[in-house]
Amino acid sequence: MGAKVLEGRDIKRDYIVPGGLxxxxxxxxxxKGVSFSVEKGKTxxxxxxxxxxxxxxxxIITLIDPATAGELYLDGKKVDIATGRPGAELRRKVQxxxxxxxxxxxxxxxxxxxxxxxxxxxxxxxxxxRKARAMDMLRKVGLETVHYGRxxxxxxxxxxxxxxxxxxxxxxxxLLVLDxxxxxxxxxxxxxxxxxxxxxxxxxxxxxVFISHxxxxxxxxxxxxxxxxxxxxVEQGSRExxxxxxxxxxxxxxxxxxxxxxxxxxxxxxxxxARERAPA
Numbered sequence: 001m002g003a004k005v006l007e008g009r010d011i012k013r014d015y016i017v018p019g020g021l022x023x024x025x026x027x028x029x030x031x032k033g034v035s036f037s038v039e040k041g042k043t044x045x046x047x048x049x050x051x052x053x054x055x056x057x058x059x060i061i062t063l064i065d066p067a068t069a070g071e072l073y074l075d076g077k078k079v080d081i082a083t084g085r086p087g088a089e090l091r092r093k094v095q096x097x098x099x100x101x102x103x104x105x106x107x108x109x110x111x112x113x114x115x116x117x118x119x120x121x122x123x124x125x126x127x128x129x130r131k132a133r134a135m136d137m138l139r140k141v142g143l144e145t146v147h148y149g150r151x152x153x154x155x156x157x158x159x160x161x162x163x164x165x166x167x168x169x170x171x172x173x174x175l176l177v178l179d180x181x182x183x184x185x186x187x188x189x190x191x192x193x194x195x196x197x198x199x200x201x202x203x204x205x206x207x208x209v210f211i212s213h214x215x216x217x218x219x220x221x222x223x224x225x226x227x228x229x230x231x232x233x234v235e236q237g238s239r240e241x242x243x244x245x246x247x248x249x250x251x252x253x254x255x256x257x258x259x260x261x262x263x264x265x266x267x268x269x270x271x272x273x274a275r276e277r278a279p280a
Contacts, residue, residue, distance in 0.1 A: 002039035004076070005174050005207035006061065006094075009035050011070035011081075013056050030056045032231040033070070038175070038224075041201060043208040045222035045239075047215065047254070053231040054211050055179060061209060062096040062177045075174060092122060095173040099180035101164035105152040111138075111163055112148035118170045137166040140203075142196060158189035162196065169200070179211045194221055215255065219243060227251045 013031040031053045038044045046054045059065040060081060061072070067081040074093050098104050105114060115134035119125050125133070135145050141162040152160060161181060168176055178197070182190040194217065201208060212218050218225060218239075225242040227235040227250065235248040246252045 002041060004037050005040050005074070006209070007037040007073040008057075008061070009071040009073075011035070011057065011060060011072065012068045013053075013060060013065070014068045030231055031060070031067075034226075034228070034231075034233045036226055036233070036236070038207045038209060040174070040207055041205045042223040043201070043210050043221055044224045044226060045210045045212060045218040046226050046228060047212055047218055048228035049213060049254075051230075052228040054228050057228070058096065058177050058179050058209065058211050061175075062094055063091055064096070088122060092171045093173050094175040094177065095168035095171065096177040096179060097161070097164050097168050097181050099184055101157070101160040102152055104164060105160065107152050110149050110151060111155075114152075114163070115167050115170055118167065122171055133170065134166075137169060140169075140200070141166045142192075156189075157185055158193060161185065161193055165193075165196070165200070169204070172204075173206070175207045175209065177209045177211070180213070181210075182217060183212070183214060190217065197221065227254065 010033045011031055012029070012033055015028045015030055017026040017028055019025040034053075034057060036044060036046075046057065048054050056065070060067045063079065063081070066083060070081070072079045072081045074090055077090070079090055105111075109117075112131065112134050115137060116127075116130040119130045119133065123130075131148075135148060138145060138147055143159065143162055143166070147155070147159075152163070155163065165176075165181075181197075182193050185193060197208070198221065200206060208221075210218070210221055222239045225235075225237065225239055226233050227242070227248065229248075229250045235242060235246065235251045242251065243255070246255055
């Protein structure tokens with residue numbers, strides 16, 4: 001087994017919903033005692049339907065939101081996740097890439113400045129060194145140095161996601177949390193971005209937590225899979241184990257509701273639709 005980059009133990013997150021004139025305040029248990037771990041160079045996919053708690057868990061892992069209870073370890077060091085105030089060193093070790101890259105990019109800021117900003121805030125690198133690293137990172141994500149001086153609106157969705165990935169890597173993190181990073185992209189662009197993520201993982205030895213509801217994407221990129229349902233981790237295991245032999249009823253239902261993408265399955269679906277449309 002490789003070194004654990006991330007480990008969560010019995011993570012919980014509760015929200016208080018305020019009451020009204022005739023209602024008592026209510027506690028919503030968004031994450032209910034979830035445990036997991038991710039090794040260096042590996043990908044843990046967290047899957048489930050909207051509202052299952054996977055994005056809440058992602059915000060705890062990336063130290064954006066505090067947890068109500070539980071323990072989180074980054075690179076073997078315990079993180080204070082109760083107050084939501086971890087040190088700068090720990091924050092540099094984990095970065096997040098969101099579903100909508102345009103929403104996380106300042107439309108008035110040139111791409112080069114957006115890439116250099118984390119270095120300006122967190123390091124004492126010279127301006128020349130920051131620019132050289134930004135240029136190098138553009139090349140690593142498949143863009144060109146001429147893109148350095150352009151604005152976000154001048155790029156396609158796939159290119160903007162590459163920029164978001166480049167910015168997340170500027171501080172040499174050990175862990176990337178990818179929250180539905182390809183769900184807003186066309187299928188052909190999805191494949192390109194997934195291949196890029198795989199190449200970057202190999203090059204930098206990154207650990208990924210990949211949040212998704214798309215099982216075909218999860219099957220492609222994951223090493224291990226955790227299935228969440230109403231805030232609970234109802235099933236965990238290797239990709240091969242979970243896909244080949246799902247144990248929990250919800251996992252079986254989730255898989256059964258997902259169309260298979262192999263050629264024979266597509267042909268079968270098309271033939272069935274043709275029969276249904278044929279006149280009686």
